[in-house]
Amino acid sequence: MTKIRAAITGVHGYVPDYILTNQELETMVETNDEWIQSRTGIKERRILKGEGKGVSEIGVKAVKGLLEKTNTKPEEIDLVICATVTGDMIFPDTANVVCDKVGIKNAFTFDINAACSGFLFAITTGSQFIATGMYKKVIVIGMDKMSSIIDYKDRATCIIFGDGGGAVLLEPNEEGMGFQDAELKSNGEGRHYLNMKAGGSAYPATAETVAAREHYAYQEGRTVFKHAVRGMSDAVSKIMKRNHLTNENMAWLVPHQANMRIITSVASAADFPMEKVMVNIEKYGNTTAGTLPLCLWEWESQLKKGDNIILTAFGGGFTWGAVYLKWAY
Numbered sequence: 001m002t003k004i005r006a007a008i009t010g011v012h013g014y015v016p017d018y019i020l021t022n023q024e025l026e027t028m029v030e031t032n033d034e035w036i037q038s039r040t041g042i043k044e045r046r047i048l049k050g051e052g053k054g055v056s057e058i059g060v061k062a063v064k065g066l067l068e069k070t071n072t073k074p075e076e077i078d079l080v081i082c083a084t085v086t087g088d089m090i091f092p093d094t095a096n097v098v099c100d101k102v103g104i105k106n107a108f109t110f111d112i113n114a115a116c117s118g119f120l121f122a123i124t125t126g127s128q129f130i131a132t133g134m135y136k137k138v139i140v141i142g143m144d145k146m147s148s149i150i151d152y153k154d155r156a157t158c159i160i161f162g163d164g165g166g167a168v169l170l171e172p173n174e175e176g177m178g179f180q181d182a183e184l185k186s187n188g189e190g191r192h193y194l195n196m197k198a199g200g201s202a203y204p205a206t207a208e209t210v211a212a213r214e215h216y217a218y219q220e221g222r223t224v225f226k227h228a229v230r231g232m233s234d235a236v237s238k239i240m241k242r243n244h245l246t247n248e249n250m251a252w253l254v255p256h257q258a259n260m261r262i263i264t265s266v267a268s269a270a271d272f273p274m275e276k277v278m279v280n281i282e283k284y285g286n287t288t289a290g291t292l293p294l295c296l297w298e299w300e301s302q303l304k305k306g307d308n309i310i311l312t313a314f315g316g317g318f319t320w321g322a323v324y325l326k327w328a329y
Protein backbone atom coordinates (compact mmCIF):
# COMPACT_ATOMS: atom_id res chain seq x y z
CA MET A 1 0.00 0.00 0.00
CA THR A 2 1.34 3.48 -0.85
CA LYS A 3 2.33 5.54 2.15
CA ILE A 4 0.20 8.65 2.69
CA ARG A 5 2.14 11.76 3.62
CA ALA A 6 0.89 15.22 4.51
CA ALA A 7 1.96 17.75 1.92
CA ILE A 8 1.68 21.51 1.99
CA THR A 9 -0.56 22.38 -0.97
CA GLY A 10 -0.75 26.12 -0.32
CA VAL A 11 0.63 28.83 1.92
CA HIS A 12 -0.53 32.35 2.63
CA GLY A 13 0.72 34.99 5.03
CA TYR A 14 -0.20 38.34 6.44
CA VAL A 15 1.69 41.18 8.04
CA PRO A 16 -0.02 44.33 9.35
CA ASP A 17 0.56 47.63 7.51
CA TYR A 18 2.14 49.64 10.32
CA ILE A 19 5.95 49.64 10.08
CA LEU A 20 7.89 50.22 13.30
CA THR A 21 11.37 51.26 12.18
CA ASN A 22 14.61 51.28 14.15
CA GLN A 23 14.47 55.07 13.87
CA GLU A 24 11.11 55.17 15.65
CA LEU A 25 12.45 52.82 18.36
CA GLU A 26 15.29 55.31 18.90
CA THR A 27 12.64 57.78 20.09
CA MET A 28 11.17 55.22 22.52
CA VAL A 29 14.21 53.61 24.23
CA GLU A 30 17.95 54.22 24.55
CA THR A 31 19.06 52.43 21.38
CA ASN A 32 20.25 53.13 17.86
CA ASP A 33 19.82 51.79 14.36
CA GLU A 34 23.47 50.73 14.09
CA TRP A 35 23.31 48.62 17.29
CA ILE A 36 20.03 46.96 16.29
CA GLN A 37 21.17 46.14 12.75
CA SER A 38 24.60 44.87 13.71
CA ARG A 39 23.39 42.82 16.74
CA THR A 40 20.17 41.44 15.19
CA GLY A 41 19.93 42.18 11.45
CA ILE A 42 16.53 43.85 11.94
CA LYS A 43 15.58 47.13 10.22
CA GLU A 44 11.85 47.19 10.82
CA ARG A 45 8.95 45.12 12.08
CA ARG A 46 5.15 45.22 11.62
CA ILE A 47 2.68 46.18 14.33
CA LEU A 48 -1.03 45.34 14.44
CA LYS A 49 -2.80 48.47 15.65
CA GLY A 50 -6.43 49.01 16.57
CA GLU A 51 -8.67 48.62 19.58
CA GLY A 52 -9.76 45.02 20.17
CA LYS A 53 -7.72 43.61 17.30
CA GLY A 54 -6.19 40.35 18.48
CA VAL A 55 -3.90 37.94 16.67
CA SER A 56 -6.95 36.30 15.05
CA GLU A 57 -7.02 39.30 12.66
CA ILE A 58 -3.75 38.00 11.22
CA GLY A 59 -5.08 34.42 11.10
CA VAL A 60 -8.28 35.45 9.34
CA LYS A 61 -6.36 37.27 6.59
CA ALA A 62 -3.94 34.35 6.16
CA VAL A 63 -6.63 31.65 6.14
CA LYS A 64 -9.01 33.54 3.83
CA GLY A 65 -6.16 34.05 1.35
CA LEU A 66 -5.17 30.40 1.66
CA LEU A 67 -8.69 29.10 1.00
CA GLU A 68 -9.03 31.40 -1.99
CA LYS A 69 -5.73 30.48 -3.64
CA THR A 70 -6.22 26.73 -3.09
CA ASN A 71 -9.89 26.84 -4.23
CA THR A 72 -10.96 25.30 -0.96
CA LYS A 73 -14.38 25.86 0.60
CA PRO A 74 -14.40 26.61 4.35
CA GLU A 75 -16.73 23.65 4.99
CA GLU A 76 -14.18 21.20 3.52
CA ILE A 77 -11.66 21.82 6.32
CA ASP A 78 -11.43 18.99 8.90
CA LEU A 79 -8.99 20.40 11.44
CA VAL A 80 -7.37 23.75 12.25
CA ILE A 81 -4.34 23.96 14.52
CA CYS A 82 -3.06 27.35 15.55
CA ALA A 83 0.42 27.91 16.98
CA THR A 84 0.57 31.11 19.00
CA VAL A 85 1.52 32.46 22.42
CA THR A 86 -0.58 35.59 21.96
CA GLY A 87 -4.06 34.13 21.51
CA ASP A 88 -6.95 36.61 21.47
CA MET A 89 -7.89 35.35 24.94
CA ILE A 90 -6.51 32.69 27.31
CA PHE A 91 -9.54 30.67 26.27
CA PRO A 92 -11.25 29.78 23.99
CA ASP A 93 -8.54 28.76 21.56
CA THR A 94 -7.73 31.19 18.79
CA ALA A 95 -8.03 28.54 16.06
CA ASN A 96 -11.70 28.42 17.04
CA VAL A 97 -12.05 32.22 16.77
CA VAL A 98 -10.42 32.23 13.32
CA CYS A 99 -12.77 29.47 12.11
CA ASP A 100 -15.81 31.40 13.28
CA LYS A 101 -14.66 34.55 11.49
CA VAL A 102 -13.80 32.66 8.27
CA GLY A 103 -16.86 30.39 8.22
CA ILE A 104 -15.10 27.05 8.86
CA LYS A 105 -17.94 25.05 10.41
CA ASN A 106 -17.01 21.36 10.10
CA ALA A 107 -13.60 21.32 11.77
CA PHE A 108 -12.28 20.70 15.23
CA THR A 109 -9.66 23.13 16.45
CA PHE A 110 -6.97 23.65 19.04
CA ASP A 111 -4.00 25.89 19.79
CA ILE A 112 -0.42 24.83 20.38
CA ASN A 113 1.70 26.82 22.80
CA ALA A 114 5.33 26.18 21.92
CA ALA A 115 6.45 29.78 21.35
CA CYS A 116 8.82 30.14 18.40
CA SER A 117 8.77 26.37 17.74
CA GLY A 118 4.98 26.40 17.56
CA PHE A 119 4.74 26.06 13.79
CA LEU A 120 7.09 23.03 13.81
CA PHE A 121 5.10 21.32 16.55
CA ALA A 122 1.78 22.17 14.87
CA ILE A 123 2.74 21.02 11.38
CA THR A 124 4.10 17.76 12.80
CA THR A 125 0.87 17.21 14.73
CA GLY A 126 -1.37 18.10 11.79
CA SER A 127 0.61 15.84 9.48
CA GLN A 128 -0.14 12.79 11.64
CA PHE A 129 -3.90 13.22 11.13
CA ILE A 130 -3.35 13.15 7.36
CA ALA A 131 -0.82 10.28 7.41
CA THR A 132 -3.23 8.03 9.33
CA GLY A 133 -5.92 8.68 6.74
CA MET A 134 -8.19 10.24 9.36
CA TYR A 135 -8.44 13.66 7.68
CA LYS A 136 -8.02 15.11 4.20
CA LYS A 137 -7.69 18.88 4.76
CA VAL A 138 -5.86 20.35 7.72
CA ILE A 139 -4.92 24.01 8.18
CA VAL A 140 -1.91 24.88 10.32
CA ILE A 141 -1.50 28.52 11.36
CA GLY A 142 1.62 30.04 12.92
CA MET A 143 1.20 33.64 14.08
CA ASP A 144 1.79 36.07 16.90
CA LYS A 145 0.91 39.58 17.89
CA MET A 146 4.06 40.06 19.96
CA SER A 147 3.39 43.79 20.34
CA SER A 148 0.63 42.83 22.81
CA ILE A 149 3.17 41.37 25.28
CA ILE A 150 6.24 43.50 24.60
CA ASP A 151 7.43 46.15 27.02
CA TYR A 152 8.30 49.16 24.87
CA LYS A 153 10.44 50.42 27.75
CA ASP A 154 12.69 47.33 27.63
CA ARG A 155 15.29 47.87 24.92
CA ALA A 156 16.55 44.30 25.10
CA THR A 157 13.25 42.83 23.87
CA CYS A 158 11.29 45.57 22.11
CA ILE A 159 13.76 45.84 19.25
CA ILE A 160 13.43 42.19 18.24
CA PHE A 161 9.75 41.33 18.06
CA GLY A 162 6.99 42.08 15.55
CA ASP A 163 3.51 40.91 14.50
CA GLY A 164 2.58 38.61 11.64
CA GLY A 165 2.10 35.03 10.54
CA GLY A 166 0.82 32.62 7.97
CA ALA A 167 -1.14 29.46 7.31
CA VAL A 168 -0.59 26.30 5.27
CA LEU A 169 -3.03 23.74 3.91
CA LEU A 170 -2.02 20.09 4.41
CA GLU A 171 -3.47 17.41 2.13
CA PRO A 172 -2.65 13.74 1.47
CA ASN A 173 0.14 12.98 -0.99
CA GLU A 174 0.95 9.49 -2.28
CA GLU A 175 3.93 10.48 -4.47
CA GLY A 176 6.42 10.68 -1.61
CA MET A 177 6.18 14.48 -1.32
CA GLY A 178 5.42 16.39 1.90
CA PHE A 179 6.27 15.72 5.52
CA GLN A 180 9.21 13.32 5.89
CA ASP A 181 10.68 13.56 9.38
CA ALA A 182 10.85 15.67 12.54
CA GLU A 183 13.28 16.10 15.41
CA LEU A 184 11.43 17.95 18.17
CA LYS A 185 12.50 18.69 21.74
CA SER A 186 11.36 20.48 24.91
CA ASN A 187 13.24 21.30 28.10
CA GLY A 188 11.27 23.06 30.84
CA GLU A 189 14.43 24.21 32.61
CA GLY A 190 14.53 26.92 29.95
CA ARG A 191 11.35 28.52 31.31
CA HIS A 192 13.43 30.75 33.58
CA TYR A 193 15.13 32.51 30.67
CA LEU A 194 12.21 33.28 28.37
CA ASN A 195 8.70 33.69 29.73
CA MET A 196 5.79 35.92 30.62
CA LYS A 197 5.47 35.65 34.37
CA ALA A 198 1.95 36.88 35.11
CA GLY A 199 -1.51 36.38 33.68
CA GLY A 200 -1.56 32.59 34.06
CA SER A 201 -2.78 30.56 37.04
CA ALA A 202 0.48 30.96 39.00
CA TYR A 203 0.31 34.76 39.03
CA PRO A 204 -3.14 35.91 37.90
CA ALA A 205 -3.47 39.56 36.97
CA THR A 206 -3.50 41.97 39.90
CA ALA A 207 -2.73 45.66 40.19
CA GLU A 208 0.69 44.58 41.55
CA THR A 209 1.56 42.30 38.60
CA VAL A 210 0.64 45.10 36.22
CA ALA A 211 2.70 47.65 38.17
CA ALA A 212 5.66 45.24 38.19
CA ARG A 213 5.41 44.94 34.36
CA GLU A 214 5.01 41.16 34.65
CA HIS A 215 2.54 40.89 31.76
CA TYR A 216 5.35 41.44 29.29
CA ALA A 217 7.75 38.95 27.71
CA TYR A 218 10.98 38.54 29.67
CA GLN A 219 14.12 37.25 27.99
CA GLU A 220 17.67 36.64 29.14
CA GLY A 221 19.03 37.28 25.68
CA ARG A 222 22.56 35.87 25.92
CA THR A 223 21.48 32.57 27.48
CA VAL A 224 18.69 32.11 24.95
CA PHE A 225 21.08 32.96 22.13
CA LYS A 226 23.54 30.19 23.08
CA HIS A 227 20.84 27.56 23.52
CA ALA A 228 19.18 28.62 20.25
CA VAL A 229 22.34 28.13 18.21
CA ARG A 230 23.09 24.79 19.86
CA GLY A 231 19.50 23.50 19.74
CA MET A 232 18.80 24.34 16.11
CA SER A 233 22.22 23.21 14.88
CA ASP A 234 21.85 19.91 16.70
CA ALA A 235 18.32 19.26 15.36
CA VAL A 236 19.31 20.17 11.79
CA SER A 237 22.38 17.95 11.93
CA LYS A 238 20.35 14.96 13.25
CA ILE A 239 17.66 15.36 10.58
CA MET A 240 20.25 15.69 7.82
CA LYS A 241 22.19 12.59 8.88
CA ARG A 242 19.11 10.46 9.39
CA ASN A 243 17.76 11.34 5.92
CA HIS A 244 21.07 11.36 4.02
CA LEU A 245 20.75 15.06 3.29
CA THR A 246 23.77 17.15 2.32
CA ASN A 247 24.23 20.79 1.48
CA GLU A 248 24.08 19.65 -2.17
CA ASN A 249 20.82 17.72 -2.21
CA MET A 250 19.11 20.24 0.13
CA ALA A 251 17.24 23.09 -1.57
CA TRP A 252 16.41 25.37 1.37
CA LEU A 253 17.01 25.90 5.05
CA VAL A 254 14.15 27.82 6.67
CA PRO A 255 15.33 29.05 10.06
CA HIS A 256 13.33 30.83 12.74
CA GLN A 257 14.00 34.56 12.36
CA ALA A 258 15.16 35.59 15.83
CA ASN A 259 18.57 37.08 15.21
CA MET A 260 20.67 37.24 12.04
CA ARG A 261 23.74 36.11 14.00
CA ILE A 262 21.86 32.98 15.14
CA ILE A 263 20.78 32.27 11.54
CA THR A 264 24.31 32.54 10.14
CA SER A 265 25.72 30.37 12.98
CA VAL A 266 23.14 27.63 12.33
CA ALA A 267 23.73 27.76 8.56
CA SER A 268 27.48 27.62 9.01
CA ALA A 269 27.27 24.69 11.48
CA ALA A 270 25.39 22.77 8.75
CA ASP A 271 27.91 24.01 6.18
CA PHE A 272 24.98 25.50 4.33
CA PRO A 273 25.47 28.40 1.85
CA MET A 274 23.49 31.53 2.73
CA GLU A 275 21.99 31.67 -0.82
CA LYS A 276 19.91 28.66 0.19
CA VAL A 277 18.80 30.10 3.54
CA MET A 278 15.52 32.01 3.75
CA VAL A 279 16.01 35.30 5.57
CA ASN A 280 13.48 38.12 5.92
CA ILE A 281 14.30 39.19 9.47
CA GLU A 282 15.26 42.68 8.29
CA LYS A 283 11.62 43.39 7.34
CA TYR A 284 9.61 41.64 10.02
CA GLY A 285 11.85 40.96 13.03
CA ASN A 286 10.88 38.01 15.19
CA THR A 287 7.18 37.16 14.81
CA THR A 288 7.55 34.08 17.09
CA ALA A 289 5.29 31.32 15.63
CA GLY A 290 4.86 33.41 12.49
CA THR A 291 8.40 33.40 11.11
CA LEU A 292 8.43 30.02 9.32
CA PRO A 293 5.11 30.32 7.41
CA LEU A 294 6.01 33.92 6.52
CA CYS A 295 9.25 32.67 4.94
CA LEU A 296 7.47 29.88 3.01
CA TRP A 297 4.90 32.40 1.78
CA GLU A 298 7.54 34.85 0.60
CA TRP A 299 9.60 32.16 -1.16
CA GLU A 300 6.62 30.16 -2.49
CA SER A 301 7.19 31.17 -6.13
CA GLN A 302 10.82 29.99 -5.99
CA LEU A 303 10.04 26.56 -4.54
CA LYS A 304 9.90 23.54 -6.83
CA LYS A 305 8.24 20.15 -6.55
CA GLY A 306 10.63 17.72 -4.85
CA ASP A 307 12.76 20.42 -3.16
CA ASN A 308 14.25 19.16 0.11
CA ILE A 309 13.49 21.73 2.79
CA ILE A 310 14.39 21.84 6.47
CA LEU A 311 12.49 24.14 8.82
CA THR A 312 14.13 24.82 12.18
CA ALA A 313 13.25 26.88 15.24
CA PHE A 314 14.03 27.52 18.90
CA GLY A 315 11.92 29.28 21.48
CA GLY A 316 10.42 29.70 24.91
CA GLY A 317 10.05 26.57 26.99
CA PHE A 318 12.66 25.85 25.87
CA THR A 319 11.28 24.20 22.74
CA TRP A 320 13.18 23.50 19.55
CA GLY A 321 13.54 21.24 16.58
CA ALA A 322 13.67 20.69 12.84
CA VAL A 323 11.19 19.37 10.30
CA TYR A 324 12.17 17.88 6.94
CA LEU A 325 9.73 18.06 4.05
CA LYS A 326 9.72 17.66 0.29
CA TRP A 327 7.92 20.54 -1.41
CA ALA A 328 4.90 19.17 -3.26
CA TYR A 329 4.14 21.73 -6.03
Ligand code: UT7
Binding pocket: 030, 031, 032, 035, 036, 039, 040, 116, 155, 156, 157, 159, 160, 220, 221, 222, 224, 225, 228, 257, 258, 259, 262, 286, 288, 314, 315, 316
Ligand atom coordinates in the same frame (compact mmCIF):
# COMPACT_ATOMS: atom_id res chain seq x y z
O1 UT7 B 1 12.80 33.77 19.33
C1 UT7 B 1 12.91 33.20 20.60
C2 UT7 B 1 14.29 33.00 20.98
N1 UT7 B 1 14.95 34.28 21.13
C3 UT7 B 1 16.15 34.45 20.59
O2 UT7 B 1 16.65 33.57 19.93
C4 UT7 B 1 16.90 35.73 20.91
C5 UT7 B 1 18.27 35.42 21.43
N2 UT7 B 1 19.01 36.58 21.91
C6 UT7 B 1 19.39 37.60 21.12
O3 UT7 B 1 19.05 37.67 19.96
C7 UT7 B 1 20.36 38.60 21.70
O4 UT7 B 1 20.84 38.15 22.93
C8 UT7 B 1 19.76 40.03 21.87
C9 UT7 B 1 19.51 40.69 20.53
C10 UT7 B 1 18.47 39.97 22.66
C11 UT7 B 1 20.73 40.92 22.63
O5 UT7 B 1 21.98 40.97 21.94
P1 UT7 B 1 23.34 40.63 22.68
O6 UT7 B 1 24.40 40.82 21.71
O7 UT7 B 1 23.21 39.27 23.33
O8 UT7 B 1 23.40 41.77 23.75
P2 UT7 B 1 23.55 41.65 25.34
O9 UT7 B 1 22.25 41.36 25.97
O10 UT7 B 1 24.72 40.79 25.65
O11 UT7 B 1 23.95 43.15 25.66
C12 UT7 B 1 25.18 43.73 25.20
C13 UT7 B 1 25.15 45.20 25.53
C14 UT7 B 1 24.72 45.49 26.96
O12 UT7 B 1 25.45 46.61 27.42
P3 UT7 B 1 26.74 46.40 28.38
O13 UT7 B 1 26.21 45.67 29.58
O14 UT7 B 1 27.69 45.56 27.56
O15 UT7 B 1 27.17 47.79 28.63
C15 UT7 B 1 23.28 45.86 26.81
O16 UT7 B 1 22.83 46.72 27.85
O17 UT7 B 1 24.21 45.87 24.68
C16 UT7 B 1 23.29 46.60 25.49
N3 UT7 B 1 22.00 46.60 24.83
C17 UT7 B 1 21.64 47.52 23.93
N4 UT7 B 1 22.27 48.61 23.44
C18 UT7 B 1 21.62 49.35 22.53
C19 UT7 B 1 20.98 45.71 24.96
N5 UT7 B 1 19.97 46.05 24.15
C20 UT7 B 1 20.35 47.18 23.52
C21 UT7 B 1 19.73 48.00 22.56
N6 UT7 B 1 20.40 49.06 22.10
N7 UT7 B 1 18.48 47.74 22.09
